[in-house]
Amino acid sequence: MRIDSLRARPIFDTRGRPTIETMLGAGPLSATASVPSGKSTGSHEAHELRDADGGVHQALANVNDEIANAITQRDFTSADDVDSFLTELDGTPDKSRLGANAILSVSIAVQRLFALEAGVPLWKAIATRAGTTPAAPRLYVNMMNGGIHADFRLPFQEYILVVGEKTSVALSIVQAAFAKLGERLGDVPMGDEGGYAPAFDVLEKPFEILAEIVKEFPNTSIAIDAAASELFTGGHYTLLDKMYTADELAVVYESLVTRFPLHSIEDPFEQEAAGDFARLTAALGDTTLIVGDDLTVTNPLRIDDAISRKEINAVLIKPNQIGTVREAIAAVQKTQATGWKAICSHRSGETDDTFIADFAYGIGAHGIKAGGLGQKERLEKYERLLAIEREAETM
Ligand code: 2PG
Ligand code: MG
Numbered sequence: 001m002r003i004d005s006l007r008a009r010p011i012f013d014t015r016g017r018p019t020i021e022t023m024l025g026a027g028p029l030s031a032t033a034s035v036p037s038g039k040s041t042g043s044h045e046a047h048e049l050r051d052a053d054g055g056v057h058q059a060l061a062n063v064n065d066e067i068a069n070a071i072t073q074r075d076f077t078s079a080d081d082v083d084s085f086l087t088e089l090d091g092t093p094d095k096s097r098l099g100a101n102a103i104l105s106v107s108i109a110v111q112r113l114f115a116l117e118a119g120v121p122l123w124k125a126i127a128t129r130a131g132t133t134p135a136a137p138r139l140y141v142n143m144m145n146g147g148i149h150a151d152f153r154l155p156f157q158e159y160i161l162v163v164g165e166k167t168s169v170a171l172s173i174v175q176a177a178f179a180k181l182g183e184r185l186g187d188v189p190m191g192d193e194g195g196y197a198p199a200f201d202v203l204e205k206p207f208e209i210l211a212e213i214v215k216e217f218p219n220t221s222i223a224i225d226a227a228a229s230e231l232f233t234g235g236h237y238t239l240l241d242k243m244y245t246a247d248e249l250a251v252v253y254e255s256l257v258t259r260f261p262l263h264s265i266e267d268p269f270e271q272e273a274a275g276d277f278a279r280l281t282a283a284l285g286d287t288t289l290i291v292g293d294d295l296t297v298t299n300p301l302r303i304d305d306a307i308s309r310k311e312i313n314a315v316l317i318k319p320n321q322i323g324t325v326r327e328a329i330a331a332v333q334k335t336q337a338t339g340w341k342a343i344c345s346h347r348s349g350e351t352d353d354t355f356i357a358d359f360a361y362g363i364g365a366h367g368i369k370a371g372g373l374g375q376k377e378r379l380e381k382y383e384r385l386l387a388i389e390r391e392a393e394t395m
Contacts, residue, residue, distance in 0.1 A: 001026050001075065001076050001077075001113065001114065001117060002026060002027070002072075002074075002075050002076075003024055003025070003026050003071050003072055003076070003082075003110070003113070004025055004026060004027065004072055005023075005024065005025035005030075005072070006022065006023070006024050006025075006063065006064070006067065006068040006071060006072065006106070007022070007023045007064065007068075008020050008021065008022040008023075008059075008060045008063035008064050008102070008105060009021055009023075009060070010055075010056055010057075010060060011034055011351060013036060013037050013349035013350060013351055013377075014192070014348075014349055014350050014351075014375055014377050015037075015039075015192065015348075015349045017037060017054060017349055018054070018055050018056045019034060019035055019036065019037055019056060019101065019349070019351060020034060020035055020056055020059055020060060020063065020101055020102060020105045021033070021034035021105065021351070022034070022063055022105035022106055022109050023109070024106070024109040024110065024112075024113055026113050026117070029113055029116045029117060030113075031109045031110075031112035031113045031116060032109060032112075033104075033105050033106075033107075033108035033109040033112065033353055033355060034105060034351040034352070034353045035101045035104050035105050035108070035320055035351070035353070036320055036346060036347035036349055036350045036351055036353070037101070037320070037347055037348075037349035038318075038320070038321075038347040038348055038349065039148055039149065039192065039347075039348045039349065040147065040148050040149070040157060040227045040229065040230050040294070040348070041294075042229070042271050042293065042294030042295070042297045042321065043229075043271060043294070044271065044294075044297045044299065044302060045094075045100075045297045045320075045321045045322075046094050046095045046096075046100035046297075046299075046320075046321060046322050046323040047092075047094045047095055047096035047099065047100055048099065048100055048101045048320070049062070049096070049098070049099025049100070049101055049102060056099075056101065058099070059098075059099040059101050059102040060102070062098045062099055062102045063102045063105065063106060066089070066098065067086065067089070067098065067102065067103075067106055070085075070089055071085070071086075071106070076110075078114065078129075079107075079110050079111050079113075079114045079129060079325065079326070080129070080326050082106075082107070082110045083107050083110070083324040083325060083326035083327070084326065086098075086103050086106060086107060086324060087103070087323075087324060087326075087327075090103060095323040100320060100321075100322070100323030101320065101323075103323045103324060104319060104320050104323050104324065104325075107319075107323070107324040107325045107326070108319070108325060108353070108355050110325075111125065111126065111129075111325045111355075121358070121388070121391050121395075122355075122358040122362070123357075123358040123359075123361040123362035123388055123391075123392075124362065124395075125362075126325075126329075126358060126359055126362030126363065127362040127363065127364075129329060130329045130332060130333065130362065130363050131333070132332070132333075132336070132362065132363040132364050133364045134361055134362050134363075134364055134392070135361070135364035135365075136166050136167050136361060136385065136388075136389060137343075137344065137360040137361065137364075137365040137366065137367050137368040137385075138162055138163060138164045138170075138366060138367040138368070139161075139162070139163045139167070139170045139171070139174060139367070139368060139370070139382065139385075140160045140161075140162055140223055140343065140367045140368060140369040140370070141160060141161045141162075141163065141174045141177075141178070141195075141370070141371070141372060141373070142158050142159075142160055142191075142193045142194060142195035142369070142371045142372040142378075143159050143160060143161050143177070143178065143181055143195050143196065143210060143213075143372065144158075144159035144181075144191070144195050144196050144197065144198060144206050144210075145157070145158065145159075145190075145191020145192060145193055145195045145196070145197045145372070146158070146159070146191070146197070146206075147225075147227050147230050147231070148227065148230045149191045149192035149193055149197075149348055150189070150191035150192065150197035151197075153197050153198065153199035154197075154198070154199065154200060154206055155203065155231065155239035155240055156206075156224045156225065156226045156227070156239075157224075157225045157226065157227035157230065158193065158195070158223075158224060158225035158227070158266075158369075159195070159206045159207075159210060159222070159224055160222065160223040160224065160225070160369065161174065161177055161210065161213065161214070161220055161221075161222065161223075162220060162221045162222065162223050162263045162264070162367065163217075163219060163220050164219040164220075164221075165218075165219050166389060167382070167385040167386050167388075167389045168386060168389055171382055171386065173217045173218075173219075173220065174373065174382075175373065176217070177213050177216075177217055177220070178372065178373045180213060180216075181196060181209070181210075181213060182196065184209060185198050185209075190372075190374045190375075191372075192348045192349075193346075193348055193371040193372055193375070193378065194371045194372035194373060194374035194375030194377075194378040194379075195371070195372030195374065196372070196374075201240060202240075203239060203240060203252070204256070204259070207222065207256060207259070207260045207262070208260075210222045210260075211260050211261060214261050221261045221262070221263035222260055222261055222262050222263060223262070223263050223264040223265070223266070223289075223367075224262070224264075224265055224266065225266040225267060225291075225293065225369075226265060226266065226267050226268050227266070227267050227293075227294070228249070228267050228268055228269050228270050228273075229267065229270040229271045229294045231270075232269075232270035237249050237269075237270075239252075246269055246273060246276040249268070249269070250268075250276065250279065250280050250283070253265055253268055253280060253284065254283060254284065257284055257287065257288050262288060263288065263289060264288060264289035264290070264291050264314060264343075264367075265280075265284075265288060265289070265290055265291065266291035266292075266293050266316060267291070267292070267293045267294050267295065268280055268290065270294075271294035271295050274295065274305070274306070274309060274311050277290060277292065277295060277306075277311040277312055278309055278310055278311045281310060281311060281312055281313055282310070285313045289313055289314040289341055289343075289366075290311075290312045290313055290314065291312060291314040291315065291316055291341075291343060292306055292311065292312040292314070292315050292316065293316035293318075293345070295311065295312065296312070296315050296316070296331075297318075297321045297322070298315075298316070298317050298318050298319065298321040298322040298327070298328055298331045299321070299322055299327075299331065300322075300327060300330045300331050300334055303315060303331055303334045303335060304334065307334065307338045307340075312340070313340050313341065314335075314340055314341040314342070314343060314366065315331065315335040315340060315341070315342055315343070316343050316344075316345050316369070317331055317332055317335070317342050317343065317344045317345065317359075317363075317365070318344075318345045318346075318347060318356075319355070319356070319359065320347060325359075328359070329363070332363045332365075336363075341365075341366035341367070342363060342365050342366060343365060343366055343367040343368070343369060344356050344359055344360035344363070344365045344367070344368045344369070345368070345369040345370075346369065346370045346371055346378070346381060350371070350375070350377040350378065351377060352376070352377055352380050354380050354381050354383075354384035356368065356370065356381060357370070357381045357382075357384035357385045357388065358384065358388065360385075361385065361388050361392075368381070368385070370382060
């Protein structure tokens with residue numbers, strides 16, 4: 001394939017911060033992609049290039065000048081070929097020269113171009129590329145926001161309803177459950193990811209409320225993203241003004257798992273506490289998913305480490321943590337090959353790009369975390385999954 005045009009422009013994410021949208025052309029084909037941005041970012045993520053004032057001028061210039069010049073000079077045989085070329089062109093281990101945001105915007109648009117060239121839906125092209133079996137992921141829907149996504153009105157960052165049904169059925173359950181929760185909570189603000197942001201001073205309260213909802217709907221359970229790196233300062237964790245050591249926090253999780261239908265716990269400890277992850281996985285891993293996000297940052301090398309030390313049993317997959325689709329697929333392959341679950345995820349600052357819906361379906365992810373129903377950018381991922389369900393039925 002010869003990519004003959006490439007143009008990036010600034011757009012805004014859900015927080016009103018600038019991010020990148022890139023349009024590519026190859027003969028009669030064209031494709032667009034935009035990239036999201038996190039807030040509770042892991043310190044080992046690939047580097048999102050921002051100007052001193054938070055803008056993306058340099059990242060845009062890198063796409064429009066250096067990447068455009070280099071890429072339009074040659075033919076590529078596959079999307080992997082382009083991604084390897086981009087990684088080499090950048091030349092740093094964390095994509096800090098050109099920017100992981102700049103590179104990923106091109107990488108996703110390239111994946112779309114190759115799907116168009118093959119005449120197959122995006123999820124199918126991803127499945128072929130990854131060697132995976134496509135399947136509908138469980139929906140991990142954000143019901144309540146806390147942590148850094150909601151001014152710490154609740155200690156944990158995300159309180160999630162997990163629905164294990166086909167997408168069309170799951171979405172009607174989610175819609176009813178979300179409305180019910182809204183009635184129950186009354187007039188509360190919304191958090192960054194389109195879920196409610198109530199404030200409670202009892203740690204168990206959000207779990208009690210979600211457990212009531214779970215009782216009413218089939219095939220539902222609860223998940224949390226503790227995002228514990230954000231709770232960790234001065235050598236201890238602070239939740240609702242109370243300090244916990246890692247061992248004390250593990251006791252909290254063990255009691256929550258005993259009392260509530262808690263299906264998965266993401267980032268239960270801060271990102272350097274691999275030993276604490278491993279101990280919790282040994283204690284709870286038979287019944288509960290212990291998910292690495294800041295711990296593993298979609299990085300195949302960090303996932304190798306986690307595998308060798310049995311730190312977790314599930315991995316959150318966010319393409320923008322690593323910067324190319326090729327490496328995100330490698331992260332999935334390592335995760336699945338070891339028998340662990342892959343859960344695909346949006347970022348807290350999202351755009352209307354629905355790539356992760358196709359990605360989650362294409363790799364047959366265990367779940368997809370795409371936010372609450374209170375923001376259009378989140379709903380678009382679920383709507384894309386619905387469209388995929390219809391598409392797959394006719395194939
Ligand atoms: C997370 C994400 C997405 P952020 O921690 O899993 O929910 O948040 O994008 O702010 O890192
Ligand atoms: Mg997380």
